[in-house]
Amino acid sequence: MNGERYYEDYAVGLCFRANGVTVTEAQIIEFACLYDPQPFHMDRVAAESSIYGGLIASGVMVMGLGLRMLVQAGALTPTSMGSPGIDRVRWHRPVRPGDTLYGVATVTETRASRSRPDLGLVTMDFEILNQSDEIAMRWTGTQLIARRPTDAATAS
Numbered sequence: 001m002n003g004e005r006y007y008e009d010y011a012v013g014l015c016f017r018a019n020g021v022t023v024t025e026a027q028i029i030e031f032a033c034l035y036d037p038q039p040f041h042m043d044r045v046a047a048e049s050s051i052y053g054g055l056i057a058s059g060v061m062v063m064g065l066g067l068r069m070l071v072q073a074g075a076l077t078p079t080s081m082g083s084p085g086i087d088r089v090r091w092h093r094p095v096r097p098g099d100t101l102y103g104v105a106t107v108t109e110t111r112a113s114r115s116r117p118d119l120g121l122v123t124m125d126f127e128i129l130n131q132s133d134e135i136a137m138r139w140t141g142t143q144l145i146a147r148r149p150t151d152a153a154t155a156s
Contacts, residue, residue, distance in 0.1 A: 040055065
C-alpha cells in the first residue's frame with residue numbers, strides 16, 4: 001500500500017496495533033499546565049494526597065497520544081477527512097509516569113455515505129492499553145474516509 005488507505009480498504013474486523021509510547025512525568029505536567037490544570041495532573045505533592053495516590057495523566061492527553069499512535073500505525077491515513085464525532089469515551093485506569101501505552105483500533109462497521117458519494121464512514125473501537133495489557137482508555141469513533149477514485153475520474 002502506498003501510505004493511503006481508502007474506504008474500500010477497510011473491512012469489519014481489520015485491526016491495527018500501534019507501537020508503544022512511554023509517558024514521562026514531564027509530559028504529564030506540561031500537558032496539564034497547558035490544557036487540564038487539575039492538581040492530580042500537575043502537582044506531584046497534591047496528587048499524592050488525592051484519591052489517585054500519585055500523579056496521573058489527563059485523559060485528554062491519553063486520547064491524543066492514542067490517536068497519534070494509531071495514525072502512525074496506519075489506521076488513519078491522508079484519506080481521512082476527519083470525524084463527525086466520538087462515542088462512549090471511558091477512562092478505565094489511570095496512566096502514570098513510566099507507563100508504556102499501546103493503541104489498538106478495530107474496524108466495527110463500514111458504510112458508504114449517502115450524501116457524499118466520494119466518502120465512506122468507518123467506525124472503529126479504539127483501546128489504549130498499558131504495558132500490562134490492561135485497558136487504560138476506550139472509545140468508539142467514526143471517520144470520514146475518501147473512496148478510491150474511479151478510473152474515469154483519474155483519467156481526466
